[in-house]
Amino acid sequence: MVDGRGDRTRRDVLKAAVAVGGAAALSACLDRTPEPVPAGTDQFSSLPERQHAWNDRVRTDEHGNTLLPKHQLLLYLTLPGEGPPDEADRATVETALQTLDRAYERSSEGLLYSIAYSPRYFDRFEDDLPDSIDLPEPRALSSFETPTLDRQDALLHLASDRADVVLAAEEALTGNEDTANDVPVEATLTDVFEVSDRRSGFVGAGMPADRQDGLAGIPSSNPVPKESPLFMGFIAGFKRNQATEDYVTLSQGSFAGGTTKHVSNLRMRLDDWYEEQSFEQRVAEMFSPVHAERDLVEGVGANLGDDSGVTAEMIDDIEDHARQFARVGHAQKAARANREADGTPRTLRRHFESTDSDEAGLHFPSLQREISTFEAVRTAMNGTDLTEIPTIRQRVNNGILEYVFVKRRGNFLVPPRSLRALPTPSGTTPGLD
Template identity: 40%
Template sequence: MTSRRSALARLGAVAGTLGLSGCAQFLGSASSSGTDLPPNPHADALPNRQFVQNPYLRTDDAGNDMQARYRRLLFLTLDVEPSASAARTVERGMRTIEAAYDWRAEGLFHVLAWGTDYFRRIGELGAAPISKPQVISRTDNPDLLEFDAVLILESDVPSQLTAVENAMFRSGGPLNGEPVDHPLGDVFRIAEIRTGFLGEGLPARHADVEGIPAGALSQDDPTFMGFFSDRQGTQASEEFVTIDSDRFAGGTTLHVSHLTQNLDTWWEGLDDAGRVARMFSPEFDPSDIPDFADDVPFSDAVRDHARQFDVVGHHEKVAQVRRDGEPIILRRDFNTTDGDHAGVHFLSFQRKLKHFRATRRAMNGWYVRDDSQAITDRENNGILNFIDVQSRANFYVPPRDKRAFPLY
């Protein structure tokens, strides 16, 4: 840890010597979120958009980003009223996390986002780019949750997620050698914790839970449903999902859902062709899938497929809402065994929440019901027959330099 702390100390010294010019492109102002703190000494090593990871990730042979393998979501409730003092505590706590770990998958990615309860608390919910979550499908009755904030932690090293949680909300530190003088627990309490994972080998290692038949998964499967879902061409860019004007510029919106999966029929009632048809499109054969490198080459013929095959695919449905051929949401979903049941924590970043809602409505596939009697709200309708939405929540992700009590 000595080299990490020394590097950060040098960054702080350089910023002071250059009169902040060395970090202006990242964090801009001398203070952060109105806290009157000195400039963030880690600015030169960090993107100002909290959700930016792609330039820091490894890629596979096809150029697809390989996301961090372990995740933890800490949903938070404020224990104090918003104030400049509380904002300083939050900003100092977040800077401690930044000092402890490098911004990369082997270190730690982290996002502090603010929920509808917070904006209601400060009287700004009507002005915020987020609103209370909604029921979007006819077959789900999710809990519509509201929180003050959420802290998202991602790393290839699961012990680092536990270390941050303990240092910031339980023991008070230290954190990877960094003293924790301003724990986030002085301002927040944890209302709920969600955990999960993503990547080859991990689903099979966690398959002894309800919802997955024994022996279904191999060590090559990156998800509980068996398919790699993070091809670059199926994801919006980090630039596209960034809010580009008004008080919220440089931030984005975040939707978080918890979905449970029931995969007995997926693995034991369908063959490879049936799974490919429902995940991608019935126009594809299982032998086509290995050739999908960084995108999925849809023919944009969902209704034709419904009439011809009596089944439509998940990916071909959501592709209906692309803009100029580009996706409109950036997914960072991952598998979970929370509640001892197979599931997905679905995280999506988008410039406007209506982009998420449009994507989910396309996924519902209501528009193909008249094209085939075999397709219902769930049956033969992509992957809808295998998932149930348990909860939804919405958040705003401010820029790093405004992450402590935005708008307060």
Template identity: 40%
Template sequence: MPSRRSLLGRLSAAVGVAAAGCARLRPPPGLDLLANPHDVPRRQFAQRERLRRDSDGNPLQARHRRVLLLDLRREPSAEAGRTVERALRGLEGAFEWSPDGLFHLLAWGTNYLDEHGALGRVPTEHPTVLSRTDDPDLLRFDAALVLESDVPSHVAAAEGALFGDRDELNGTPVEHRLTDVFDRRSRRTGFLGEGLPAAHADAEGVPADAIAEDAPMFTGFRSGREGTQASEDRVTIEDGPLEGGTTMHLSHLALNLRRWYDRPEADRVKRMFDAETTPEDVAGMTDRVPFANAVEAHAGEHGVVGHHEKVARVREDGEPVILRRDFNTVDGGRPGVHFLALQRSLDDFRRTRKSMNGWYLRDDSPDITDRVNNGILDVIRVRSRANFVVPPREKRAFPLTVT
């Protein structure tokens, strides 16, 4: 019987090579290319042109999220590739590419890449421990399916169609399912946007009446200002076998909200931004966070540094290098964050996390330790990490030729 690796090689040769370097979507062999009723971008992660904007011009990401973490259940084959492609086209036929419809992407994990000899050919790697105070589960998956919509029923319906027994999707018959190819190992769920954290304030570990009714995140601060995010162009892989794709990191962070909200608002602002920022300053921030590049001076003068001023140091030509799509969660019954980040190379994420660690500040103030007075590090714990690649749409079914 042919090995899994040799079968994958044949599949990738059939599916991937025909589409390499071509912006038009091409089907696996034997799959008729029927025009999607909805326009979809080549980059699976492209959303910004379709998002709504707030009054300051910041993009408003989809409010409801689900990440399905997958293991392959059958030997790769050309037929398996056709099944994956047809199933995902079913989503695209049922929903428009918008927050009112459904965003989705299929990422491939380091387990798949490593098992089939492709890990060294793409700008990602197996997850590692990135701080001295966390001991996360370092997880390896074959794939992950990310579902996002402002309409929570769309997210649930998509999962039910692909992995359950739902027989129609937004009025469209379901003819192909991902259960023919994948097993769901686990699921991450969550939300982002005004009113949603307060709606989940009954979770264990959330202080009573601490979450403002209009807070978009459990910490009470806004996430995703335009000037604090990398552009989609900046995180796109520019050449190689996954040109037009990106890399994806997924962490599960536990939040200690009791400790966070035991502090006065002015102290929370210092730890989120910097010691010179006030609550009034935050209220006046529009599409960016001012950055003074004075974190060492702040450490020496104030004995405390902010989260934003540390991570803002990792910029190129003044632009951030990671595109955050993180969201709140109460998975496990407690508050947390699923930190989903897109970047051209996983090295961009590692550099950002190392700057967030703040180890370089220990000599500037004896009051700053790996967690104490060091941004938000004393209220988060990293429970798990996993890494992926996100191919361009035409290569999403078993990417990369393996010889």
């Protein structure tokens, strides 16, 4: 018999299972989630060529907004030594990834994943990436940040609505389990890579509220709304404000079918956000002052449907709004660079929350054809051009910059699935071709 204390301990482990990781967390998950996991396939040609093709394999809300998998894990991987990997390394990585394909249905009920490669990885080769691939080394993107730059060789991103799936996949890939969903593990990523960092997260209504108690960066009053999928208390990722997967996909060249990925990691300091700012002020700084003036946002913003409500007028009149309302909105600023002339969004954001290091954090993966697109959006978000208005300071009354702090940045190329195993800069996989 398990006593009440044991039940509480297991619930605590489950709540933080992916953050904790390891065999104990996996065992606790398996004890509580006995339902079978949808199996994958050995018909690999039936899988999408785009590793980033997730949208038709996840849940959506009543408005058609994509609901990202609840549990997410980022494994930063480093190749030992110098120089390029060899054909044996490439075959090992492909075999390891095929284990996941066989074990788990490619869906949020099973497992979604991608592997991406950094500029430093491609520097191991004598040849350069084609000029058409915009993949610079990561750098600070504002005058007020000093991020650690992620230059590991590769990034594996795992995501599922089931914590046990994420944990089991990790354990299999790192050589700690002999099977994954009853599929034998024939090779592991750690036969080739070293795991240099592990970062975990989650997203979904109720999950931030359930994890806020005692968390650094969250007021002791535990103000995060139960309905919110994110710590800042509002819905994000509205369908009409997100680029399509088609739009962010490289359409030609040796890596056609791939995309680029920027991943930043931010810590949050939300005491002032919740305790000094009113709801109307939070709406103004998250969306726009006009949103607050017109009462456009109710609660966490579900009433907005599939669009944030940031209009062309709000973008064009941002300086007038700054003077009139003495503040500007985060979405309002970013949209200046995140929309084409016809209003088409340019980036596909797939951000999720984190309690790594026992602090409120945010992992921010962004997909786009060119890294320079993300950098332009970040420049617009900085709002430095608006600080000539006396009430707008670099980090005060300037969207959400007062409450989020960049810790890390990294740039990666997500190749098409056929090139996912240690590709060369010319877009080949010798030994697998």
